[in-house]
Amino acid sequence: MNVLLTGGAGFIGSHTAIILSERGHDIVVLDNFSNSKPSVIQRIERITGRSCPCEEADLTDAEAVDAVFRRWKFDAVIHFAGFKAVGESVEKPLEYYENNLIGTLKLMEAMTNHDVGDIIFSSSATVYRGDSPAPYYEDYPLGASNPYGWTKVMIERMLRDVCAADSRWAAVLLRYFNPIGAHPSGLLGEDPNGIPNNLLPYVAKVAVGELPVVRIFGDDYDTPDGTGVRDYIHVMDLARGHLLALDYIRTRRGCFSFNLGTGKGYSVKEVVAAFERACGKPLPSRIDPRRAGDLPEIYANVDLARKELGFSAEFGLSEMCADAWNWQRRSSSASEGL
Numbered sequence: 001m002n003v004l005l006t007g008g009a010g011f012i013g014s015h016t017a018i019i020l021s022e023r024g025h026d027i028v029v030l031d032n033f034s035n036s037k038p039s040v041i042q043r044i045e046r047i048t049g050r051s052c053p054c055e056e057a058d059l060t061d062a063e064a065v066d067a068v069f070r071r072w073k074f075d076a077v078i079h080f081a082g083f084k085a086v087g088e089s090v091e092k093p094l095e096y097y098e099n100n101l102i103g104t105l106k107l108m109e110a111m112t113n114h115d116v117g118d119i120i121f122s123s124s125a126t127v128y129r130g131d132s133p134a135p136y137y138e139d140y141p142l143g144a145s146n147p148y149g150w151t152k153v154m155i156e157r158m159l160r161d162v163c164a165a166d167s168r169w170a171a172v173l174l175r176y177f178n179p180i181g182a183h184p185s186g187l188l189g190e191d192p193n194g195i196p197n198n199l200l201p202y203v204a205k206v207a208v209g210e211l212p213v214v215r216i217f218g219d220d221y222d223t224p225d226g227t228g229v230r231d232y233i234h235v236m237d238l239a240r241g242h243l244l245a246l247d248y249i250r251t252r253r254g255c256f257s258f259n260l261g262t263g264k265g266y267s268v269k270e271v272v273a274a275f276e277r278a279c280g281k282p283l284p285s286r287i288d289p290r291r292a293g294d295l296p297e298i299y300a301n302v303d304l305a306r307k308e309l310g311f312s313a314e315f316g317l318s319e320m321c322a323d324a325w326n327w328q329r330r331s332s333s334a335s336e337g338l
């Protein structure tokens with residue numbers, strides 16, 4: 001299939017590009033490189049040995065998006081592009097609503113104008129209201145605690161309504177829990193701009209000496225060791241979930257949502273200990289105050305993805321940390337060499 005990956009130069013998008021290309025799909029990446037690097041495209045081509053055409057465009061630019069659809073004949077779209085920092089979305093809500101919602105609307109209009117009705121959407125566990133008991137099920141109530149999360153809830157709603165109105169559409173909403181890890185080659189991984197917001201890339205930068213100490217945001221939660229519990233999933237498992245979702249809608253119409261997680265929760269302290277084992281050294285850490293908006297515990301129920309998509313995560317926390325460490329030390333030594 002000819003597949004457009006919006007935001008395909010990003011962390012999840014680039015790993016999905018590799019899985020799709022290696023399976024024989026012909027992919028095109030559309031990215032504005034606001035939170036990714038053009039060099040990722042060459043790395044995708046180096047790993048797969050196949051071409052990865054790239055269109056530099058912003059989804060809010062309707063003419064540019066339509067031009068991409070005029071240049072290529074797509075069978076499906078996987079929509080990763082969007083701003084995704086929770087804290088930043090609280091400070092800059094208008095930027096998040098314009099970029100994420102208007103960008104998605106322009107994409108959906110271009111799809112309609114060019115008879116492309118199949119879409120896989122990069123959604124998130126952040127769409128769930130935080131007052132439910134884990135594990136989280138797909139029919140749990142939705143409701144976000146920040147503008148970023150609300151954009152994901154609203155985009156899911158837009159896709160559900162379009163699928164209900166027009167039987168030519170089919171959408172799969174993949175609700176990611178906590179994607180971490182890297183491609184086993186060490187050539188591709190999570191590479192956020194600036195100081196990482198998320199736990200794993202922060203710990204990795206402490207391990208290579210780029211940051212001084214791991215800050216543990218609170219150890220007084222109602223969890224086994226007092227620190228926050230999350231469902232970490234290897235980015236390669238997550239990428240494979242997209243391949244299965246693409247196959248799923250080849251024979252179905254309508255809108256479907258699935259959790260992509262492992263179904264198991266790990267605490268902050270367990271993740272730090274796993275990373276220490278991966279990098280072979282103890283890491284300095286300290287207990288900081290809780291971070292506003294953090295939930296004590298959230299992990300997925302993955303029965304529906306297993307039953308409908310045939311999806312189940314293959315990698316455990318040790319592989320996730322080993323691959324993340326392999327990526328971090330290679331990319332850090334490479335940057336030192338520059």
Ligand code: WQD
Binds near residue numbers: 230
């Ligand atoms: C994980 C745990 C923190 C950093 C976010 C988004 C979610 C998704 C994944 C996009 C929590 C603790 C963190 C640190 C820490 N992104 N922590 N020190 O908040 O579960 O989810 O990223 O879709 O939408 O909400 O991920 O990695 O930030 O935090 O102690 O320096 O680690 O309190 O318990 P989170 P995270």
